[in-house]
Amino acid sequence: MNSVRFVHTADWQLGMRRHVLGERHSSFDDARLASIRAVVAAAENEAAEFILVTGDVFDENSVAPVYVIRALDALGKTSVPVYLLPGNHDLFGPGSVYSSETFVRHASENVHVITDSSPVEVREGVHIVGLPVVSKNPAPADLEQLVSEFPLPVGEGIRILALHGGTDFVFSGTEPGGADFAVAELDALVSEGKVDYVGLGDRHSVTPLGSTGRVWYPGAPEVTAFDDKETDSGKALLVELEPGSGTVEPFVTGSWSMLRIDAPVDSAEDIEALRARLEELPDKDRTVVKLTLVGTLTLELAAELDEMVAYFADLFVAAYVRRDSHVARRPDLDDIPRLFSGYASSAATDLTEISLAGGDNAGTAENALALLYRLSRKAGSK
Known part of the structure; x- marks a missing residue:
């Protein structure tokens, strides 16, 4: 098989608090969980081989166990493999939610956490290399080093790069000029064939970047902010790749x-x-x-x-x-x-x-x- 189909999503932000909702906050929590079920349902309906979540599954590492248990229950009801990349809200470090007793106890066999940049083999010829966030002040990403982690030579197999952070074109951090990745560099990796797809997380609106059509933020699967700041959320991406080409289609997962x-x-x-x-x-x-x-x-x-x-x-x-x-x-x-x-x-x-x-x-x-x-x-x- 020389093609792969998968669902790309990010920024679930489970446990996020919106104080304006007051006593009705439970309906906000329910909606976020429903959006995850929509992601899973789409993956099954579209015969996706896996689900890739590029960061901020949880809004913080100290999230209440109820959010972890409910998320893992939703993911455990499918046989589709799910790959979770820690982001800046749920970074993989001391006290990580992914190392918690609750997560370890309730995670089913199809749920995998990308804890380092070792290549993950989805199946023969399809690999993910991710850059999990492990610190509040991470060192600048060495993308060429990341690309060198793929086990197969360029042109053989399908290479998916999973990242979380802001870019110099669409910045989503806290300080101007603090972008984690340069769009031109990401675009070049794709256009030169070193990577077939770059899946980003951190921006909560669906956003394609660069000229190749294969560098994307999927946005959050349910709204997290008002429409004057968040313009196209409540979606995920259906991605289909062949070596050197691919298509990306956003689909609706949210209802708020x-x-x-x-x-x-x-x-x-x-x-x-x-x-x-x-x-x-x-x-x-x-x-x-x-x-x-x-x-x-x-x-x-x-x-x-x-x-x-x-x-x-x-x-x-x-x-x-x-x-x-x-x-x-x-x-x-x-x-x-x-x-x-x-x-x-x-x-x-x-x-x-x-x-x-x-x-x-x-x-x-x-x-x-x-x-x-x-x-x-x-x-x-x-």
Whole structure:
């Protein structure tokens, strides 16, 4: 056989915490596990010979045992071999999750951890050479040395290079200029026939790199961040290779959406337009929304906006207004006698004037006006 078909995935991030989800976090965990089952199902349906996971299977080495057990249970239900490359979140070092009693006890025979750069023979003529992350400050990768680890001469058999980290074209680390790999170098390895495929991990959006069509990030199989940062996640890759050529097809594995919505809110019409936009979104029980709102509203309309956001926070998995939103909340001066009476009316006038003047105290005055309005409404309802 001179061809091979496999599934490439990465960045499962099992155990990842999203505090915005609060008590609904369990549904996020369930979705991540469902995406792994989707990866396994695709591998079986497409007759893939193996699954390659290029790093960050777990969000940290101290991940709770429940995530390890559930992941290994999902992987143990298939006979397809699974190769796990430790990434920067689950690096292979002291205290590694891959050395834990839980992992060792529950890993089935088809699950293999790539702990060094020795070639892994998938079958005769097909080899993986990986570079597991073993330190928080790893030495620069020597790609030529890695390539020299393949046991068969160039042109004989299929060579798959498994890496985890950022590149100089798509950087996903923490410091500018700290990329782990140069795209030109990876591309050259493929174009020169030294490697048939480079499977990367660390970027959570599906991303092809270079000119050969065989250097890829598969992205995360389920969303991990909002769509202003993560543009094409919830997928994995079906890869088919022959020596010197190959095809890569992304396929859907996830079901969640995390959306950023920016909207003006200066009138009742703006609020209704935002309401309609949120109502139209499908799969609300699998959607998280963060709102960036800018505008100036009367206290009555601001209260209506707050009620609407609270309603959608219950309807969606989560919905909230970002802290860098700015919605000025103040009445027209002429409306104050209608909204307030007595000392509250005098206070509302003073606070409105501070808000209108702008400056450092404007936001505090607007928050105080909103509180004063809510208290007045409660008092009036008694």
